[in-house]
Amino acid sequence: MSLSPTDISRIAHLARLELQPAESERLLSQLNGFFDIVEKMRAVDTTGVEPLAHPYATVQDVALRLRDDLVTEANQREANQRSAPAVERGLFLVPKVIE
Amino acid sequence: MSLADLHNLTLVQLTRQLREKQVSAVETAQHFLTRAQAHPDLGTFVAIDAEATLAQARAADARLAQGNTGALEGVPLAHKDIFVTRDFASTAGSRMLEGYRSPFDATVVRRLAEQGAVTLGKLNCDEFAMGSANENSAIAPVGSDTPTPVKNPWDLSRVPGGSSGGSAAAVAARLTPAATGTDTGGSIRQPASFCGITGIKPTYGRASRYGMIAFASSLDQAGPMARTAEDCALLLSHICGPDPDRDSTSLDAPAEDFSRQLNDSIEGLRIGVPNEFFGDGLTPDVRAAIDASLHEYEKLGARLVPISLPRTELSIPVYYIIAPAEASSNLSRFDGVKFGHRAKDYGDLLDMYKKTRAQGFGDEVKRRIMIGAYVLSHGYYDAYYLQAQKIRRMIADDFQSAFAQCDVIAGPAAPSVAWKIGDKSDDPVANYLADIYTLPASLAGLPGMCLPAGFGAGGMPVGLQLIGNYLGEAKLLNAAHRFQQATDFHLQKPQGF
Numbered sequence: 001m002s003l004s005p006t007d008i009s010r011i012a013h014l015a016r017l018e019l020q021p022a023e024s025e026r027l028l029s030q031l032n033g034f035f036d037i038v039e040k041m042r043a044v045d046t047t048g049v050e051p052l053a054h055p056y057a058t059v060q061d062v063a064l065r066l067r068d069d070l071v072t073e074a075n076q077r078e079a080n081q082r083s084a085p086a087v088e089r090g091l092f093l094v095p096k097v098i099e
Numbered sequence: 100m101s102l103a104d105l106h107n108l109t110l111v112q113l114t115r116q117l118r119e120k121q122v123s124a125v126e127t128a129q130h131f132l133t134r135a136q137a138h139p140d141l142g143t144f145v146a147i148d149a150e151a152t153l154a155q156a157r158a159a160d161a162r163l164a165q166g167n168t169g170a171l172e173g174v175p176l177a178h179k180d181i182f183v184t185r186d187f188a189s190t191a192g193s194r195m196l197e198g199y200r201s202p203f204d205a206t207v208v209r210r211l212a213e214q215g216a217v218t219l220g221k222l223n224c225d226e227f228a229m230g231s232a233n234e235n236s237a238i239a240p241v242g243s244d245t246p247t248p249v250k251n252p253w254d255l256s257r258v259p260g261g262s263s264g265g266s267a268a269a270v271a272a273r274l275t276p277a278a279t280g281t282d283t284g285g286s287i288r289q290p291a292s293f294c295g296i297t298g299i300k301p302t303y304g305r306a307s308r309y310g311m312i313a314f315a316s317s318l319d320q321a322g323p324m325a326r327t328a329e330d331c332a333l334l335l336s337h338i339c340g341p342d343p344d345r346d347s348t349s350l351d352a353p354a355e356d357f358s359r360q361l362n363d364s365i366e367g368l369r370i371g372v373p374n375e376f377f378g379d380g381l382t383p384d385v386r387a388a389i390d391a392s393l394h395e396y397e398k399l400g401a402r403l404v405p406i407s408l409p410r411t412e413l414s415i416p417v418y419y420i421i422a423p424a425e426a427s428s429n430l431s432r433f434d435g436v437k438f439g440h441r442a443k444d445y446g447d448l449l450d451m452y453k454k455t456r457a458q459g460f461g462d463e464v465k466r467r468i469m470i471g472a473y474v475l476s477h478g479y480y481d482a483y484y485l486q487a488q489k490i491r492r493m494i495a496d497d498f499q500s501a502f503a504q505c506d507v508i509a510g511p512a513a514p515s516v517a518w519k520i521g522d523k524s525d526d527p528v529a530n531y532l533a534d535i536y537t538l539p540a541s542l543a544g545l546p547g548m549c550l551p552a553g554f555g556a557g558g559m560p561v562g563l564q565l566i567g568n569y570l571g572e573a574k575l576l577n578a579a580h581r582f583q584q585a586t587d588f589h590l591q592k593p594q595g596f
Contacts, residue, residue, distance in 0.1 A: 007112060017465060018433070018453035029467060033528050034419065034470065041249075041416040042482060044490055051488030053269070053317060054348055055303045055544025058495040059569055067345050070210040072344070079202035085441035092436050095448045 003031055105130045106273040110174060110330035113276055114451045116169055117163065117173040124159035124173030128152050128217050131175045135219060135274045138596070139242025142249045143269040144177070147241050149181040153498035156216040162215060165445045170337060172215030177275040179266050180221040180238070181228050182208050182321070183310045187218065189576040190237040191312040192226040192262075195439045195459030205310025205319045207279060210587060211593050212335045219275050223249050223265030227430065228314045231530045232523065233264025235463045236363045242263075250522050251294060252593040253559055257517040260290030266324045277334055283318045284418050285512070285537025289398025290323055290547040292562025295551045297579065297589060298324040299331045301380035302569050303544030304350035307342030312510035315425035318418075318541050327589055328550060328579035332358040338459070344400035352570055356588035360573045362581040366400035370579060371505030375411035376536055384555030389511050392401045392552040392563045394583070396509070399581055406501045406508065414538040417494065419531055419543070420474050420487035426464075432458060466527060470543055495543035498568075507578055508566040511536050513550040516559035540566045560588075 008028050012019045019027065054062040077090055086093035105127060108116065116122050132152060135144050152175070159173035183189040183201035204212065213219070219297065225235040233249040240247060243417040246294040249264040251257040252272040263280030270278050279289040282300035285467040288409035291298035299322045306321040313319065324335035340354035377386065393403055435441035435455030442454035460468070474483035501508060514533060524530045545566055552563035563582075567575040583589050 003473075011473045011476070014476060015468045016449070016452040016456050018430075018450075018457040018459070023465075027466065030466060030527055031469060034466075034531075037528060037531070038416040038420065038483070041413055041420070042486060042488070043492060044413065044493075045487060046489035046493070049189075049489040049492055049564065051485055051491035052495060053488065055317065055491075055495060055542065056350060056569060058499065058543065062348075062350075065343055065349075067344050080206075081261065081437075082202070082595065083438040084437070085435055089177055092106050094436055095148050095451055097448050 003028060003035065102126060102130060106134055109254065109277070109323055109327050109341055111333055114171060114174055114333070118168060120163065124156040124163065124217060125153060127173060128175050128219065131219055136242070138272060138274060138314045139240065140250065141252060141268050141272055142243065142424045143222055143265040143272070143274060144239040144241045145180050145190065145218045145223045145238045145265070146187040148187055148220065148442040152219055159215050159217055159243060169213060170333065171211060174216050175219045175275060176211060176216045176279065177209055177219040177222050177266070177269055178279045179224050179263050179281055181224055181281050181312050182279060183312065184208055184218065184221065187221045189221070189312070191228070192224045192236050192238050193461070193464070194237040195433050197238065197440065199439060201310070202309065206307035206345055207338050208310065210337055210340070218497060222278055223235035223260035225264065226311065226424055226464050227426070228262040228281055228283055229283070229426070229463050229467055230261040231289060231533055232518070233261040234258060234524050235261070235461055236519065237461050242503065243442045251517050252596055253295065254517070254557060257518050257559065258521055260293035260517060262286040262290050263324060264290050267291055267296055267298070269292070270296045270324050270326060271593060273592065274495035275475060277323055277330055280324045281319055281321050282541065283314050283422060284541045285534050287322050287324060288512045288537050288547055288562070288564055289534070291549040293517035295327055295558065295560030295591065296324055297331050297548070298322060299335060299370065299548035299572065299575065299596070300546060301335060301339055301572050302350070302397040304348055305339040305352060307346045307349055309345035313429040315422040316429060317425060319420060328576050328583055329361060331548070332361055332576045341445040343442055355573065357573050357576055360577040361476055364400065365575050365578055368401040368507065369404050369505040370396055371404050371406035371501050371508040372405050373378040373501070373510055375408050376510030380514045380535065381511060382556070385511050385515060385561050388553030389563060389577050393509060395582065395586060398577065399585060404505045406504055408497050408501060410497055410534065410537055411539055412493055413490055414431065414542055415531060415535055415555070417487045418534070418538045418542055419470070419491045420483050421491065423471035424484050425471070426473050427468045427475065430464070430468055457474065463527065484529035491542050494539055498543045498545060502568045507575060509548045510564055512562040512564035513548055516555040516557065516561060536564060545569060546572045546575055548575050548579060550582060553588055
């Protein structure tokens with residue numbers, strides 16, 4: 001399998017990354033180099049094998065825990081917005097999205 | 100003991116001196132702050148705030164005076180800059196988070212502080228913990244105007260390993276008695292090996308991931324890095340424990356005193372030696388040191404058992420599919436809206452996202468985001484991500500078969516000693532291949548540690564990796580401590596420090 005320049009621009013769009021032409025070219029060859037080592041993995045027969053998400057599930061069932069739907073945090077709007085790039089009257093500012 | 104020698108004490112010794120009031124927490128903090136600032140050339144610290152540190156130390160001294168002490172009262176520690184902290188900026192080594200201030204402390208940081216530990220500062224690491232050489236940090240270390248690779252104290256022209264390279268180098272150079280690290284695919288064990296120190300990653304789920312800036316959520320684990328197994332045991336006892344409300348993958352396993360078995364005899368301990376860890380890629384100098392340390396274990400009464408971990412090589416593609424997939428999802432939060440960098444000039448919202456992320460992320464992070472976005476995209480998910488997760492189970496099952504024959508597994512942590520800065524920086528795949536011995540235990544979520552086991556080419560340290568079964572940390576630390584009672588590799592220190 002080999003990726004094409006079109007694949008690179010499609011993935012970059014999905015990943016929300018603007019790439020310069022030289023960067024795209026470099027990524028194309030690096031990703032193709034990487035996928036060469038992945039080929040061996042694709043050939044493994046995994047029929048009937050359950051995917052493993054939480055590694056401890058190898059030896060014991062692990063249920064994802066849910067906590068009670070309760071308010072546990074005090075309002076910390078100011079502290080939480082201290083590192084935001086653009087804030088006004090307690091709101092996060094973004095470029096206009098609805099005309 | 101004179102004040103000038105404080106940095107030569109182990110963490111356990113230092114704890115005792117503080118409790119017996121031979122030295123104060125403020126004096127201790129000042130001593131280590133002076134050392135950290137005297138060695139800016141190593142590039143280990145990315146944040147120091149003497150006032151914040153001394154305020155914590157004064158509070159510790161007040162508790163010591165009242166006899167109201169925690170297990171680590173007044174002991175200075177430094178944290179990998181992947182843990183968020185209120186008192187210091189938290190950057191994950193990324194331009195994206197330059198200057199970022201967290202409104203809360205990571206659970207691991209909080210737990211250690213509750214035992215009286217004093218934070219010296221934050222330590223350099225690869226950007227978002229992605230790297231094996233600490234050459235991927237975008238943050239200028241304290242004392243420098245530009246980002247520079249962290250140096251290995253044993254040879255300043257070599258890398259310290261990664262991604263917890265700042266932690267390993269700072270501990271080896273005795274700029275801090277111990278540090279926190281995180282291990283996703285070997286990021287505690289490999290730098291410990293390269294810098295000649297001791298580090299342990301617990302079973303996945305034992306240490307809370309809350310406040311650890313996420314890389315790959317099904318793999319990330321925190322752990323201590325120190326000079327001895329005894330020090331690691333003390334720290335790990337206070338790092339681990341359930342965090343049910345903050346980390347949905349936290350295990351129910353209760354906190355333990357990991358020091359309790361340190362001195363147990365290892366007579367009859369069955370050490371599994373996987374033949375796949377001794378293949379062509381292993382350099383002869385590392386092999387010689389590992390063979391000698393295995394022989395040392397035999398002298399201590401352990402028995403070597405040949406075992407097989409047949410999918411060791413497959414762990415490279417499996418890991419480098421799963422970790423980037425999870426990373427591409429985790430790093431989607433960096434969009435220039437709620438925190439972190441935002442591009443200066445942009446058009447619409449989409450353009451702002453794309454420019455912000457292009458400027459904020461470094462090359463290695465972009466590569467992994469691209470790989471992850473691709474393997475999760477429509478039409479490729481089953482062939483890559485799901486296939487990798489299935490082989491991940493096969494790899495974990497292989498370990499269970501091996502543990503039917505042995506109590507712990509031993510082998511090298513890395514195929515070579517630390518390489519020269521720049522040697523592999525243009526070849527990402529070469530970096531990935533060098534992770535071969537640490538990835539299998541990461542994928543299986545098993546506890547793994549690394550301890551000094553001798554010296555190889557160029558007089559550089561070699562680390563022995565020990566892998567235990569789930570929740571088997573105490574046994575690993577026991578095996579490591581007994582080895583350190585019989586050897587002095589962990590007592591060696593690099594010249595000039």
